Amino acid sequence: MELSKDTLRTLYVTMVTIRHFEELASNAVAQRQIPGSMHQSAGQEAVPTGICAHLRDEDYIASTHRGHGHCIAKGVDPKLMVAELFGKATGCNKGKGGSMHIADMSKGMLGTNGVVGASVPLAVGAALTSTVNGTDNVAVAFFGDGGANQGVLHESMNLASVWKLPVIFVCENNQYAESTPVEYATAIPNVADRGAGYNMPGVVVDGMDVFAVYEAAGEAVARARAGQGPSLLECKTYRFYGHHGGDDRYSYRTLEEEKLWRDRDPLVLFRNRVIADETFNKEELDGIDSSVEQQIQDGIKFADDSPFPSPDELYTDVYVDYPLEALRRGTNMAV
Ligand SMILES: Cc1ncc(C[n+]2csc(CCOP(=O)(O)OP(=O)(O)O)c2C)c(N)n1
Numbered sequence: 395m396e397l398s399k400d401t402l403r404t405l406y407v408t409m410v411t412i413r414h415f416e417e418l419a420s421n422a423v424a425q426r427q428i429p430g431s432m433h434q435s436a437g438q439e440a441v442p443t444g445i446c447a448h449l450r451d452e453d454y455i456a457s458t459h460r461g462h463g464h465c466i467a468k469g470v471d472p473k474l475m476v477a478e479l480f481g482k483a484t485g486c487n488k489g490k491g492g493s494m495h496i497a498d499m500s501k502g503m504l505g506t507n508g509v510v511g512a513s514v515p516l517a518v519g520a521a522l523t524s525t526v527n528g529t530d531n532v533a534v535a536f537f538g539d540g541g542a543n544q545g546v547l548h549e550s551m552n553l554a555s556v557w558k559l560p561v562i563f564v565c566e567n568n569q570y571a572e573s574t575p576v577e578y579a580t581a582i583p584n585v586a587d588r589g590a591g592y593n594m595p596g597v598v599v600d601g602m603d604v605f606a607v608y609e610a611a612g613e614a615v616a617r618a619r620a621g622q623g624p625s626l627l628e629c630k631t632y633r634f635y636g637h638h639g640g641d642d643r644y645s646y647r648t649l650e651e652e653k654l655w656r657d658r659d660p661l662v663l664f665r666n667r668v669i670a671d672e673t674f675n676k677e678e679l680d681g682i683d684s685s686v687e688q689q690i691q692d693g694i695k696f697a698d699d700s701p702f703p704s705p706d707e708l709y710t711d712v713y714v715d716y717p718l719e720a721l722r723r724g725t726n727m728a729v
Contacts, residue, residue: 397605397608399673401447405443405608406665406668406679407682408439408442408443408447409660409664410682410683411466411689412435412439412463414687414690415462415466416434416435416462416463418690418691418694419462419472420479420639423479430492430494431639431640432479432493433637433638434460434462434633435460435462435463436634437602437631437655438568438631438632439463440602440604440607440660441463441629442467442536443463443604444604444605444607444608445467445534445536445562445627446464446467446468447611448608448612448615449502449534451500451502452502453531454502454504454517455468455502455504455535456516456517456533456534456535456536457496457505457513458507458513458537458566459510460538461494461496462496468501468502470501472693475693476690476693476696476697477696479697480697480700483701483703483704484697485697486498488703488711489702490707490711494506494507495508504516504517510537510538510540510541511537513535513541514535514544514550514551515546515550517550517563518535518554520533520561521533521554521559521561522559524559524560525559525560530619530621532560532562532615533559533560533561534561534562534564535550536566537563538567539567539576539585540570540571540572540579542565542567542580543579543580551624554592554594555593558622558623559623560619563627564611565627565628567585567601567631568631568632569632573641573645584596586598586628588626589626594623595614595626597614599627599630600629600630601629602659603660605664613625665679
């Protein structure tokens with residue numbers, strides 16, 4: 395597939411932004427000893443990047459506990475995300491959400507989510523909204539190989555197929571659910587094969603190769619927009635760090651295994667390919683790298699300089715302001 399230089403640049407910028415965000419911003423949180431666990435997605439950048447490159451702001455995504463990359467790829471401002479991780483009032487959710495409750499409705503980002511598997515019914519609901527409203531907006535559910543074994547996933551996939559909803563189920567199979575290897579906990583080698591059980595395409599994708607993800611996602615998104623129903627993509631990938639910051643990953647996997655996957659680092663694979671075919675030279679890509687790194691460093695400074703939310707804010711944003719009168723009348727109002 396031929397991609398324009400602009401599209402390639404966007405893919406690279408997104409992947410590099412995710413990588414620097416995970417390595418700089420997430421580590422900055424650890425250094426400031428901000429409470430709460432954080433799950434880095436370094437190594438998995440090609441997946442949200444290749445998928446979200448096909449999406450518009452009006453399309454929806456529902457994410458997981460490992461969701462920074464999904465947010466960035468869907469267009470959430472990384473500077474506001476850093477402030478959110480720092481718990482600052484300038485954060486994209488006023489500092490009240492943190493890593494596992496980042497949402498930005500203006501970008502169709504329905505939320506990172508600490509409940510494993512919960513992204514899936516949310517995305518199906520969003521896809522139903524598109525159908526009911528007669529739009530061609532699509533919804534993407536990101537979930538892990540562990541999440542793939544939650545019961546709600548099966549109900550959701552079945553209903554989405556019966557109703558031909560515009561949803562793309564994206565399993566990011568990073569080989570482990572916490573410390574549990576996928577082959578230990580999953581009865582079949584490929585989660586993608588479950589698509590057959592719900593009469594939808596199920597495709598295994600090389601999740602380290604952004605070109606492969608982009609191509610597979612293009613077909614699934616086009617199918618959903620055309621009203622032909624859902625698809626399941628299983629992107630085989632790897633997280634380069636532990637389950638969360640405090641995880642001793644070598645208690646359940648080896649350095650040698652890690653090296654095999656790091657040799658297929660999605661950023662390096664991308665660079666090698668576009669340099670070899672002379673679309674970019676090394677200096678151009680290095681330039682993108684340093685400007686993105688600077689952007690994240692600026693975001694960290696912005697977050698450091700921002701105030702914490704005022705104690706007066708403690709009880710705001712707890713419940714949505716729903717027009718009670720409408721509820722009494724039984725009107726189904728959007729909130
Ligand atoms: C419903 C539920 N069960 C258990 C947990 C605890 N938990 C948090 S992350 C995780 C592993 C998830 O693995 P996977 O879905 O493969 O995602 P990954 O961490 O690999 O990105 C578990 C079991 C949870 N948060 N929610």
